[in-house]
Amino acid sequence: MDLAAYRLQAEAFTAELGEEYHAHFAGLRAEFDVEPIYARHAGLFSADTVARLREQADAASARGEDAGRRARMLLDFAVEGHLGLIATDLESELAQREAGTVLSVRDGSGAAIPFREATIVQANEPDRDRRLAIEAARLEATETQLNPLYAELLERTRATARELGWASYRALCEQLKGFDLDRLARATDAFTAATEQAYAPLVGPVVERTLDGVMLEDLQRADLPRLFRFAEADAAFDGAQLLPSFAATLDGLGIDPATQRNVHLDVASRPGKSPRAFCVAVRVPQDVRLVVPPIGGRDDFTALLHEGGHVEHYAHVDPALAFEYRHLGDNAITEAFAFLFDHLAEDPEWLRLRLGVQDADGTLAAHARATRLIYLRRYAAKLAYELDVHAVDPPDDGALRERYATLLGAAARVRWPRETYLADLDPGFYVACYLRAWALETHLRAHLRERFGAQWFAQREAGEALRALWRDGQRLSAEELLGELTGAELDFGALLADLGLAPDADPQAVR
Numbered sequence: 001m002d003l004a005a006y007r008l009q010a011e012a013f014t015a016e017l018g019e020e021y022h023a024h025f026a027g028l029r030a031e032f033d034v035e036p037i038y039a040r041h042a043g044l045f046s047a048d049t050v051a052r053l054r055e056q057a058d059a060a061s062a063r064g065e066d067a068g069r070r071a072r073m074l075l076d077f078a079v080e081g082h083l084g085l086i087a088t089d090l091e092s093e094l095a096q097r098e099a100g101t102v103l104s105v106r107d108g109s110g111a112a113i114p115f116r117e118a119t120i121v122q123a124n125e126p127d128r129d130r131r132l133a134i135e136a137a138r139l140e141a142t143e144t145q146l147n148p149l150y151a152e153l154l155e156r157t158r159a160t161a162r163e164l165g166w167a168s169y170r171a172l173c174e175q176l177k178g179f180d181l182d183r184l185a186r187a188t189d190a191f192t193a194a195t196e197q198a199y200a201p202l203v204g205p206v207v208e209r210t211l212d213g214v215m216l217e218d219l220q221r222a223d224l225p226r227l228f229r230f231a232e233a234d235a236a237f238d239g240a241q242l243l244p245s246f247a248a249t250l251d252g253l254g255i256d257p258a259t260q261r262n263v264h265l266d267v268a269s270r271p272g273k274s275p276r277a278f279c280v281a282v283r284v285p286q287d288v289r290l291v292v293p294p295i296g297g298r299d300d301f302t303a304l305l306h307e308g309g310h311v312e313h314y315a316h317v318d319p320a321l322a323f324e325y326r327h328l329g330d331n332a333i334t335e336a337f338a339f340l341f342d343h344l345a346e347d348p349e350w351l352r353l354r355l356g357v358q359d360a361d362g363t364l365a366a367h368a369r370a371t372r373l374i375y376l377r378r379y380a381a382k383l384a385y386e387l388d389v390h391a392v393d394p395p396d397d398g399a400l401r402e403r404y405a406t407l408l409g410a411a412a413r414v415r416w417p418r419e420t421y422l423a424d425l426d427p428g429f430y431v432a433c434y435l436r437a438w439a440l441e442t443h444l445r446a447h448l449r450e451r452f453g454a455q456w457f458a459q460r461e462a463g464e465a466l467r468a469l470w471r472d473g474q475r476l477s478a479e480e481l482l483g484e485l486t487g488a489e490l491d492f493g494a495l496l497a498d499l500g501l502a503p504d505a506d507p508q509a510v511r
């Protein structure tokens with residue numbers, strides 16, 4: 001098999017898909033037509049191609065680390081594409097139903113809310129009863145409209161993993177992505193156990209204040225979008241400061257956005273544009289696009305910084321690197337750089353320097369800490385759940401629903417709905433990327449603070465240190481990157497210390 005030709009075609013496919021994604025979600029084109037792109041490149045993802053790449057990967061691992069690593073990444077790309085290809089009919093039916101479903105909220109208002117906007121409306125809705133009514137309508141639509149399709153998608157994924165020769169989808173992901181999911185689950189379970197006592201004192205007061213008197217004991221999932229929206233912080237996050245503060249952040253790190261020819265920034269308002277900022281790496285590093293809806297509020301700052309972190313990572317990748325290291329590899333790496341940037345929106349030094357905001361009473365910091373803890377515990381529970389879903393011998397449908405609601409509910413201490421047990425699954429155990437990225441980001445941030453001080457984000461030298469890491473794309477895994485940088489092991493003790501829950505612990509020393 002001609003691997004050089006395969007790489008070229010894979011890169012062309014990635015660019016075409018990126019173009020299509022950008023055009024649709026930037027509001028430049030109504031259609032989102034990925035089937036012709038898959039059809040043009042179907043040879044990349046056939047079962048035969050997967051089998052031949054697997055032979056290559058087995059042979060390459062004997063030829064040395066670099067060849068083995070690259071072959072594994074290509075195999076992962078081919079298998080992911082194969083799984084995408086056998087599900088295009090279900091995916092497009094799901095997208096159509098989601099886009100076409102309008103919720104009729106039974107609260108006497110007669111309001112009709114598009115399914116996809118339900119959580120945005122909940123986030124902006126101060127009236128709790130209305131949030132709950134929207135949730136009920138959303139769950140009913142999920143159950144009747146989407147779950148039958150999701151169930152078929154899951155069944156097909158499981159069956160295809162076995163047809164391709166793996167014991168389970170979990171085994172497939174572990175081998176191709178290099179995850180050790182048991183080890184990760186032990187670390188995240190330990191994190192959940194270690195934060196059990198601190199949860200209520202840390203989260204309860206924030207819930208009560210942010211949600212106008214709702215007590216932690218009464219918290220429901222329908223309240224979470226409103227809790228995360230944190231409307232009372234809007235005054236601190238003025239929309240007029242959104243782009244200038246981002247530009248100043250880049251400038252502080254020695255990056256001049258005006259001369260970044262390979263970054264395309266789109267801040268125009270247009271109908272059909274995604275309400276969330278997003279990044280598309282069409283060609284790394286030559287063509288990276290950042291699309292921003294110019295609105296405001298804390299969420300938009302976080303979203304722009306997060307996507308901006310992805311963009312700067314991709315835009316600084318060494319163009320001479322292999323396709324695999326520029327476009328594929330461990331996504332915990334790019335997510336960690338994105339988290340490093342979006343965490344700035346809760347950094348008191350950044351808030352003061354870039355937005356002129358003083359968090360005198362600690363309201364912003366307390367909210368950020370509570371949100372972080374909820375997210376980490378939610379994702380730890382999600383990992384445990386997804387391991388069950390993709391076990392060799394998974395529980396039956398009823399048991400899965402039960403398991404989902406129990407695990408997620410215990411993590412966030414809310415009555416968690418059963419209906420989203422299939423919608424809440426991410427392909428490729430992406431949950432493991434997020435969890436490892438949070439850990440890596442915490443280590444990275446501690447490292448940057450130690451070397452460059454609390455205002456590391458305003459030091460050109462810190463920017464140089466980051467650019468040195470960015471050049472390497474995603475050649476290394478998160479564990480390897482950290483090992484090379486500081487010699488530390490990627491662990492969750494650093495997150496405990498960062499949350500102030502292990503006051504004596506030195507984040508570098510915790511194992």
Ligand SMILES: [Zn+2]
Binds near residue numbers: 306310334335338
């Ligand atoms: Zn991201």
